[in-house]
Structures are given as structure tokens and as C-alpha cells.
Amino acid sequence: MKDIPSLIAAALLLCWPLARANAALSDGDAIFLKQCKVSPADIDVVPQLASDIQERITSWTATNDCRKVSPFKVSRAYYGKLKQLKPKAKIPQAPVGWSVKYLTDDELSNYSDIMDNAL
Numbered sequence: 001m002k003d004i005p006s007l008i009a010a011a012l013l014l015c016w017p018l019a020r021a022n023a024a025l026s027d028g029d030a031i032f033l034k035q036c037k038v039s040p041a042d043i044d045v046v047p048q049l050a051s052d053i054q055e056r057i058t059s060w061t062a063t064n065d066c067r068k069v070s071p072f073k074v075s076r077a078y079y080g081k082l083k084q085l086k087p088k089a090k091i092p093q094a095p096v097g098w099s100v101k102y103l104t105d106d107e108l109s110n111y112s113d114i115m116d117n118a119l
Helices: 005-022 028-037 040-048 053-062 064-085 105-116
Strands: none
Touching: 005 053, 028 040, 028 053, 040 064, 053 064, 064 105
């Protein structure tokens, strides 16, 4: 009986990151990203990103500084351009701030395929 609260606490600690990983952004987070001119499609992708990246994105809202959103916007825009390339096309140079950490697992797999099929 004494161990039940400890077991519940342990279960919450283990499951919280999984629950957070699939959690939607708060309304305030979404509004902030919209104010920073992040596209609605990119805002919708945030819950599919790794939990540490989601936490980073939500921490930006506390600073109310759109400059912090720049790597996310740049990475999403560059990936969007890559998706539109035809096979064997020349890959444009990645912009400053580009990072694959802002891609979902499926997008990362697609990105690998794009790079494999490029000139």
C-alpha cells in the first residue's frame, strides 16, 4: 500500500514525455507562431516533432521574440522547396539556420530519399 503513490509517480514520470510528444500546441503558442509568420501547415507539424524540439518551440513563446523562430521557419521552407524538386534535380544550397531536427520522422525519411536521388 505504501508503494502505490510511488508507483503512480513513477508511471507519470515515464509516460509524461510520451504524452507531451503528441500534445497539441497551446492556443497561445499557436498565436505566437502565427504572429511570427509561421505557416499554418508548419504549426500543425509541431506536435509530430521530437519532444525536445517541441519544448524548445514552446519556450520561444515565453520570450515573445520572433527571431528565435527563424531556424524553424528556414528549415520548414527549405524542406518545402526540396519536396518540389524533380528526381535528379540539383539541390539548392541549404540556408543558414537549416536543420533536420525540425523535420518529422516521415519527412526525414523523405529528405534522405530526395538527397539520394539528387545529382
